[in-house]
Amino acid sequence: MRRLTKLSAVAAVAAxxxxxxxxxxxxxxxxxxxxxxAASDDVCKSADGxxxxxxxxxxxxxxxxxxxNDSAYAGxxxxxxxxxxxxxxxxxxxxxxxxxxxDRLRNMAENGAxxxxxxxxxxxxxxxxVAPDFPEVNxxxxxxxxxxxDANDNVAYLGFAEEQGSFLVGVAAAQKSxxxxxxxxGGVNTELIQKFEAGYTAGAKxxxxxxxxxxxxxxxxxxxxxxxxxxxxxxxxxxxxxxxxVVYHAAxxxxxxVFDAAVEAGEGNFAIxxxxxQYLTAxxxxxxxxxxxxxxxxxxxxxxxxxxxxxxxxxxxxxVYDLKADGVGxxxxxxxxxxxxxxxxxxxxEKIISGxxxxxxxx
Amino acid sequence: MSAATVQKRGIVERLTKSWLYIGLxxxxxxxxxxxxxxxxxxxxxxxxxxxxxxTCPILAAALGGLWAERAGVVNIGLxxxxxxxxxxxxxxxxxxxPWVGIAGAALLGLIGGLLHAIATVTFGVDHIVSxxxxxxxxxxxxTYLAEAIFPDYEGxxxxxxxxxEAPAQITIPGVSDLANTIADKHWFFVSDVASFVQALTTxxxxxxxxxxxxxxxxxxxxxRTSFGLRLRSCGxxxxxxxTLGVNVYLYKYVAVLISGALAGIGGGFLALVSxxxxxxxxxxxxxxxGLAAMIFGNWRPGGLxxxxxxxxxxxxxxxxxxxxxxxxxxxxxxxxxxxxxxxAYRGQITGAAVVAVAGAAVLAWFLLTDTVPREFTVMxxxxxxxxxxxxxxxxxxxxxxxxxxxRRGSAG
Numbered sequence: 041m042r043r044l045t046k047l048s049a050v051a052a053v054a055a056x057x058x059x060x061x062x063x064x065x066x067x068x069x070x071x072x073x074x075x076x077x078a079a080s081d082d083v084c085k086s087a088d089g090x091x092x093x094x095x096x097x098x099x100x101x102x103x104x105x106x107x108x109n110d111s112a113y114a115g116x117x118x119x120x121x122x123x124x125x126x127x128x129x130x131x132x133x134x135x136x137x138x139x140x141x142x143d144r145l146r147n148m149a150e151n152g153a154x155x156x157x158x159x160x161x162x163x164x165x166x167x168x169x170v171a172p173d174f175p176e177v178n179x180x181x182x183x184x185x186x187x188x189x190d191a192n193d194n195v196a197y198l199g200f201a202e203e204q205g206s207f208l209v210g211v212a213a214a215q216k217s218x219x220x221x222x223x224x225x226g227g228v229n230t231e232l233i234q235k236f237e238a239g240y241t242a243g244a245k246x247x248x249x250x251x252x253x254x255x256x257x258x259x260x261x262x263x264x265x266x267x268x269x270x271x272x273x274x275x276x277x278x279x280x281x282x283x284x285x286v287v288y289h290a291a292x293x294x295x296x297x298v299f300d301a302a303v304e305a306g307e308g309n310f311a312i313x314x315x316x317x318q319y320l321t322a323x324x325x326x327x328x329x330x331x332x333x334x335x336x337x338x339x340x341x342x343x344x345x346x347x348x349x350x351x352x353x354x355x356x357x358x359x360v361y362d363l364k365a366d367g368v369g370x371x372x373x374x375x376x377x378x379x380x381x382x383x384x385x386x387x388x389x390e391k392i393i394s395g396x397x398x399x400x401x402x403x
Numbered sequence: 404m405s406a407a408t409v410q411k412r413g414i415v416e417r418l419t420k421s422w423l424y425i426g427l428x429x430x431x432x433x434x435x436x437x438x439x440x441x442x443x444x445x446x447x448x449x450x451x452x453x454x455x456x457x458t459c460p461i462l463a464a465a466l467g468g469l470w471a472e473r474a475g476v477v478n479i480g481l482x483x484x485x486x487x488x489x490x491x492x493x494x495x496x497x498x499x500x501p502w503v504g505i506a507g508a509a510l511l512g513l514i515g516g517l518l519h520a521i522a523t524v525t526f527g528v529d530h531i532v533s534x535x536x537x538x539x540x541x542x543x544x545x546t547y548l549a550e551a552i553f554p555d556y557e558g559x560x561x562x563x564x565x566x567x568e569a570p571a572q573i574t575i576p577g578v579s580d581l582a583n584t585i586a587d588k589h590w591f592f593v594s595d596v597a598s599f600v601q602a603l604t605t606x607x608x609x610x611x612x613x614x615x616x617x618x619x620x621x622x623x624x625x626x627r628t629s630f631g632l633r634l635r636s637c638g639x640x641x642x643x644x645x646t647l648g649v650n651v652y653l654y655k656y657v658a659v660l661i662s663g664a665l666a667g668i669g670g671g672f673l674a675l676v677s678x679x680x681x682x683x684x685x686x687x688x689x690x691x692x693g694l695a696a697m698i699f700g701n702w703r704p705g706g707l708x709x710x711x712x713x714x715x716x717x718x719x720x721x722x723x724x725x726x727x728x729x730x731x732x733x734x735x736x737x738x739x740x741x742x743x744x745x746x747a748y749r750g751q752i753t754g755a756a757v758v759a760v761a762g763a764a765v766l767a768w769f770l771l772t773d774t775v776p777r778e779f780t781v782m783x784x785x786x787x788x789x790x791x792x793x794x795x796x797x798x799x800x801x802x803x804x805x806x807x808x809x810r811r812g813s814a815g
Contacts, residue, residue: 068739078709091697102561102562103548103561104550104554104560104561104562105560105562106560106563110444159409159438189678225664229777256722256725257777258722259781260777260778260781262781264684264687264688267682267683267684267687268685268687269677269678269680269682269685270456270457270460270673270677270678270685270687270689271722272678273677273678274453274456274457274718274719274722274723275722275723277449277453277723278444278449278450278453278719278722278723278724279662281443281447281723282724293562293563293682295683296563296678296679296680297678300678300679303679321560321678322565323558323565323566324563324566324682325566326566327680
C-alpha cells in the first residue's frame, strides 16, 4: 500500500510539473524552454536599452491571444522601441490564487521594473495590495478600479469607453442589416460586457429606431464563456436562425465560433469583431464575413503609460480612453463591405465626441 | 435452438416496442408544449441541429467512460484525453485533412488512455488520482505543444489554430426539402418529426453520424460478442474472470485504450465540427459531463445516449433562446407528473408522492412566471440531469468491481 501511495504521489507531482511547463511564465527569463518559437520574436528577450524597465503582467490567455493581451504587447513593443526601454513579462493561469498575482507583481518590482502594467481588471486587488510596498514603482491596471477608499498615488487605472466604440459598430450593424434584426453575443454576463451590449443596442437604435436586437450570453458568471468557440457558434447560429444578419461579439476567444456561424449562415450575413482588428487575424474563409471590429486601444493605453514614465510625469488615478482620446474606435480593413457606411458612422462619432449624444453604459 | 431464437426475438420486440411508445409519447408531449407555449424553437430544425452538435463530444466522452468502467477502471481522465484529442485533431487535420485528423485525435486520446492504463492497471494507482493527473497532463501538454508548434502555422498562434477543414457534410436533397416544408407548417406532431428529419438530412456532419454509429458498435461489441462478455466480466468480478482464463490485465488495457481514443475523438469533434479550430481550454469540462451522462445512463449505451442528448439539447436550447427554457418548465412538470402516475400505478406510493410534489412545484413555477431568470437558464442542463439522477438513482447499478484495484493472482 505504501508503494501505491508513493507512486500516486509521484504521478501527481509529475502532472503538476508538466502542467507548469504548459504555462509560459517567462518572467526572470529562467528559460523553461516552453516557448522557444515565440521567444525569437519576443521584444523582451532582445531589448537591452538603458530606458525604463517595464513590467507587463498578462491576464489569462497571455501573449498570443490575438486580442486583448496581444494589444498590450503591441503597445509595449512600441514603447521599447521609442524609449529604449527594457521589459519583463508574466502571465496569469486560469483560476490562479490572488497571491500568485501579487507574487508576480512583486517579483517584477524587485527585479527592477519601474513601471508595471497589469493587463485586465483581475489585477485591481493585487496591485492595490502590492503598490504601497513599492512607492518608487508606478503601477497601471488596464480596465482596473480601486477596490478601496484610500487611493494609491502610484497607481493608474486605465479604462475604456467600450460603450462608445460599441455604439459605432451598432450603427454599422443596423445600417448593414437588411432583415431589421441584429444580434449580440456576450462571453460572460458581467458589468463590463454589458457596457458593450448597451452601446451596441443604443447605436443600432439611433441609426434605425425599429431595429430588433437579439442578445445572448454564453455564460452568466463562469469565465469559461470567454474561451468556448463551440458555445459562441451555437449562440450566434441561434441568432442567425432568428433572422439576424449581423452579429457582434464581445466574447474573447469564443468569438471565432461567432465568425464560423456567420460563414455558415452564408453570404449577406456578417459578424463584428472586438478589442483588436479581428479581420487581420481571421482565417481566409472568415474574412469576407467580418464587417468591422470594435477597437479597444489597449496598446495606446500601455504606450501612453510608458510614455508618461519616460517623461517623468507618471499617470495616476483614473484615465478613460474614449473616442476623443482615440482609445476606442472601429476598423475599416474589410473595405468592400464597410466603405459605404463610414461617412454615416463618422458623423455619429463626431456627435459623441462633441457631447451631443451620450451613450448609456447599462442595457 | 428454436426456443432460444423465439426468446431472443421476444426480447427485441419488447425492447423496440416500449422504446417506440416512449419515443412517440415524448414527441407528442414536446409538440403539445410547443403549441401551448408558442415557442417554435423548441423543436425547430436549427435547435435540433445545434443539439446534435452539442451532443456528439459529450457522447463520445461518455462512450469512453463506458468502455473503461465496464472493464472496472474509473476514467475521470476523460477531460484530459479530450484536450489531447483537440490538439491531435488540429495538428493532423492541418497536415493531412480531417479524417486523418480524427485518427490523430483518437491517437492522442489513446496516449492519454495508455498513461491511465499503465498507472491504474500495471501499478495499481488509485483511479481517481491517476485520472486527475491525466487531466492536468492533458491540459499542460496540449498548451505546451500548441505553443511550440502552432505559431508557425497559417492561421495559428500560441493558443489557437483556426481555419481547419471540417469533415464533409451530407444533405439528402428531396427529403430535406420536403421535411422543411412540413416543418414550417407547425402542425401538431407531424411537423416536430419533420424538423427532426430535416436536421438529420440537411448539412449533417459525417462525423456526427460516425459518433452515433460508435454507440451502436460499442453496444454490439460489449453485449453481443464473447470479447465484450470477457471485458465486462473484468469489471464485474475480475477474480472469477481470471480463474476462467481471461487475461484481465490485457482486457483492462484494451478497454482503457479504447476509452482514451473515444474521448480523443470527442475532442476532435470539438475542434473540427463544433468550431473550426483548436483553442486552449475549449473543452470546458465536457469530459466530466460525458462521465456524468454515462452514470445518468446507468452504464448502458442507450442510457448514456439519452443522457448526452438531454445535456446537448438543454444546453443548446438555452444558448439559442432563453425564452424557450421557460417552455421547458411545462415539459418537465408534465413529465414529472406522468412519472408520478406511473410509480403510483406500480404501487410505490411514497416515491410517487415526492415526484408529484416536485412536478406540481415546477408546473406552478411555469404558470406564475413569464420568464426564467438568466442566472437559472445556464444551470438548465445540470438541473435537468440532477432531477433525473435523483429520480432514477434507485435503479442505477455500476459494474460491481468498478474502481477497485485488482492484482493478478488475487483470486488465490
